[in-house]
Amino acid sequence: MRFEDVLRNWSGAALALLGVIATLWLAATGKLTLYVHPRYTLLTVIMAVLTLLVLVLMAAVGRSPAADEGRDHDHVTRVSAFGRLLIWSNGAVLACAALALLVIPPATLSATARQNRELVTSGQVLDSTNVVDLVGADPAAFSVKDWAALLSQGGPEAVLGKQVDLSGYVLDRGRDDVFFIARLAVSCCAVDAQPIGVPVYRPGWRDQIEPGAWIRIEGAFVTNPSRDSQESVAIGVDSLANIEEPDQPYVF
C-alpha cells in the first residue's frame, strides 16, 4: 500500500486518534481542565473512549475491497493534481496536529494573554457564585472569584475588614498605587477565559513585582485610600510574595 493511499484513506481516523490520545492523557494527568471546563470532563472522556473503540474496529474491518481494487488498477494515475495536493495538505495538517497534540507540553495561557483580556466586573460568572454559602464560611479558603463575587453582589460592606489569603496573578490596570490580583475564569474552554480579580492597594507596586507575575497576598480589605482609583475598597497588604504558577491557574 502506498503512503499516499494510507494518507488518503486514514487521515481522518489518524486525526481522531491523535485527539483521543491527547484527551485521555490530559484527563489521566489531571490537565484536561487546562483546556475545558470541568463540566465537560466526563462527556469528553466517554466520547474519547468510544471513539478509540470505533477506531480500533475500523482498523480491524479495513477499507472496502472496492477501494483497494480501484487503487490496484488504473486508479493511481487518475488522481488529479488537485486531488494529490489535497491529500498532501491533509498530511501536513496531520503532522502539525501530531506535533501540537503529542509533543508540545500542555500549557496555560501566557502572561501576555492574561494581561490582554478585559477584567470581568459584573455578569453571570460573578452572579452565579452562591454568596450565601460564602457568608459564615472560612474566608481563608476563599478564591479570587469568591471575593470578587462577594464584592460585586454584597458591595463594600460585605468585605470591609475581612482577612484575605489569596494567590493570583498581577493584573496591571494602568494605575501606580492599585493593581488587581486576578485569575482567569473559564466558562467553556480556554478560548473564553477572562480575568476576575479584586483591587490591591500598594503604592509603588511596580518597583516590587512584575505585571503578570504570580503572587500570594495576605492582608485585609480596607477603604481604598487611592485617590485616582474608582474602587471604594481594596486589599491592604500585610505580606506579598512571588510564587510559582499554580497547577490549576484557572477558576471555574
Place this chain on the structure above:
Amino acid sequence: MTERLVDAQPTSHRAERGAASVFSLRRALLALVVVATLFAIRVTAPREIALTDAVQDFITLSISVLIESLPFVMLGIGLSVVVQLWVPQWVLLRMLPRTPVLRRAALSLLGVLLPVCECGNVPLARGLVVRGIAVPDAITFLLAAPILNPITIVVTYQAFGFSDGILFWRVFGGFLIANLVGWLFSRHGRPEDLLTPRFQDSCKVHSHAHEQDKGVQALRMCGAEMNAMLPALVVGCAVAGFIQVAVSRDLLLTLGQSPVWSVLALMGLAFVIAICSTVDAFFVLSLGSLFTPGAVVAFLVFGPMIDIKMLALMRTTFTASTLVLLTAVVALLTAVLGLAVNLAV
C-alpha cells in the same frame, strides 16, 4: 468521475458478505500497537519546550477549541451514520410535511430531538442530504438546530432569564432566520449545485449502496465522515486560535456601547471566537453589561449559525460561493434582528 466515486465509497457491490470475513485480528492488533506507540510518545515527550508567548497561546487556544468540539463532532458523526443506515428513508420522508415551508419548519425543530451542538450538526446534515432531504431543507436544519435545542435554551434561560426578551428573540429570531434562508435557497434552480462535487458524488453512491453487514458498513461510513470532517475541524480550530492571538478583543469590546456598532461588534466576536451554542450564553454574559440587548441577541443567533470553525466544517459539503452567500444573508438578517431588538427595548 469514477475515481471520485471509488474514493468516497465506503461500501461496495463486491464486498465480502458478513462481518466475520472482513474482520481481521491482525489489523486490530496493529491498531493497538499504533495506539500504544502514540501514547508512549505523548508520555515521554519533553516536559518543557520554550516557545514565545504568542506561539504558545496560539497552540493552547487551538487545542482547547479542538478538545472542546471533538466529542460533539464524534457524536454528530455517530448520529449521522445511524440516520443513514438505520432510519429508513420513508420514515424521514413520510413523517415530514409535504409543503416545503412546513417541512423546513419541522426540520428546524429536529434539534429538540437531537441535542448536538453546531459542529455535530454538519455531519448530521450531510447524513440527512444523503438520505434524500433537500439541500435547502438541510441548510434550515443546520442553521436552526443548534439554537432550537433544549440544552441551548435552558442555558440561555439560566444566563438571562426573560430579561430584555433575549431568550425569546434568540429562539424565535433564530427559527425565523433559518427558515427564511432555507426558503431563499429553495428558490435556487439546481439546489444540488450548492454542494461540492465531491459530496454530490458520495450522495449518488450512497443512494444505491448494497445490502451488507450494517456494522461493517457503519464503521466504513464513520471512516469516510472522519476523513471529510476532521481535517476541516483541525484547520478551523487553528484559524480560531490564530485570530484570538492576532486580533485584539478589546477593539471589539470598545465598540460595545453604540446601538449599531455593538451589534456588528458582537457578531464579529461570535465569528472569530467560534464557541459552542450550548455555552455561548454564559460567555456573552460574562462580558458584563457592556453590550446592548440587541447585540447580545445578534451574538447568540449569529454565532451558532456562522463562525470560522463552522465555515471550515461546512466547506466539506457546500461550495465556497454558497457559503459566501449564506454568510452574507445570515449576517444581514441577524444584524436587522439585533437592530430591531435595540429599537424595541
